[in-house]
Amino acid sequence: GAVVSQHPSRVICKSGTSVKIECRSLDFQATTMFWYRQFPKQSLMLMATSNEGSKATYEQGVEKDKFLINHASLTLSTLTVTSAHPEDSSFYICSASTIHGYTFGSGTRLTVV
Amino acid sequence: GNSVTQMEGPVTLSEEAFLTINCTYTATGYPSLFWYVQYPGEGLQLLLKATKADDKGSNKGFEATYRKETTSFHLEKGSVQVSDSAVYFCALDTRSNDYKLSFGAGTTVTVRA
Numbered sequence: 001g002a003v004v005s006q007h008p009s010r011v012i013c014k015s016g017t018s019v020k021i022e023c024r025s026l027d028f029q030a031t032t033m034f035w036y037r038q039f040p041k042q043s044l045m046l047m048a049t050s051n052e053g054s055k056a057t058y059e060q061g062v063e064k065d066k067f068l069i070n071h072a073s074l075t076l077s078t079l080t081v082t083s084a085h086p087e088d089s090s091f092y093i094c095s096a097s098t099i100h101g102y103t104f105g106s107g108t109r110l111t112v113v
Numbered sequence: 114g115n116s117v118t119q120m121e122g123p124v125t126l127s128e129e130a131f132l133t134i135n136c137t138y139t140a141t142g143y144p145s146l147f148w149y150v151q152y153p154g155e156g157l158q159l160l161l162k163a164t165k166a167d168d169k170g171s172n173k174g175f176e177a178t179y180r181k182e183t184t185s186f187h188l189e190k191g192s193v194q195v196s197d198s199a200v201y202f203c204a205l206d207t208r209s210n211d212y213k214l215s216f217g218a219g220t221t222v223t224v225r226a
């Protein structure tokens with residue numbers, strides 16, 4: 001079945017630095033990738049939709065200059081959290097839409113100290 | 114807009130107990146409804162789905178029936194196992210919004226031997 005590989009699973013970074021999260025579709029081409037954020041004990045909130053070869057579409061309230069999304073190929077989408085701050089600490093998860101439905105990555109736990 | 118309201122957890126059960134997780138929704142149009150499961154350290158996996166009213170989704174002993182009259186999609190399992198310990202998410206997709214999923218807050222279920 002369709003598999004999305006997400007890395008890293010956990011990352012701790014210092015405040016002010018940038019962190020890149022990668023999602024790769026392993027056995028299919030992902031034209032569209034969704035990026036979600038999940039705060040503790042809260043739901044997954046859609047941050048943005050990335051489309052291969054074009055600019056990402058951000059949800060209302062999401063800073064596009066802070067959360068940079070690149071979808072340069074049909075098998076790779078990246079989310080870069082720039083100038084991270086402690087309030088950016090969260091669980092980030094990607095998802096691809098396929099003919100069989102949605103496939104999710106395993107998520108990235110980001111802690112900014 | 115679309116929203117999903119899910120029973121708050123955590124829920125702790127003994128093995129072979131009956132599990133119900135309530136889920137209600139608000140949506141425009143005719144949504145598809147999903148239950149996703151997230152086992153510890155893993156990504157979200159589709160557990161079951163229903164695409165129209167009165168459909169029943171089932172998988173691994175879990176069932177949920179799409180009830181349009183009560184806008185509900187409650188998840189049930191008659192006899193849980195320790196391996197069912199996970200976080201369960203109810204979600205909907207109206208298909209008219211670029212296939213974006215709207216999630217409930219998630220319910221953590223712990224099954225004790």
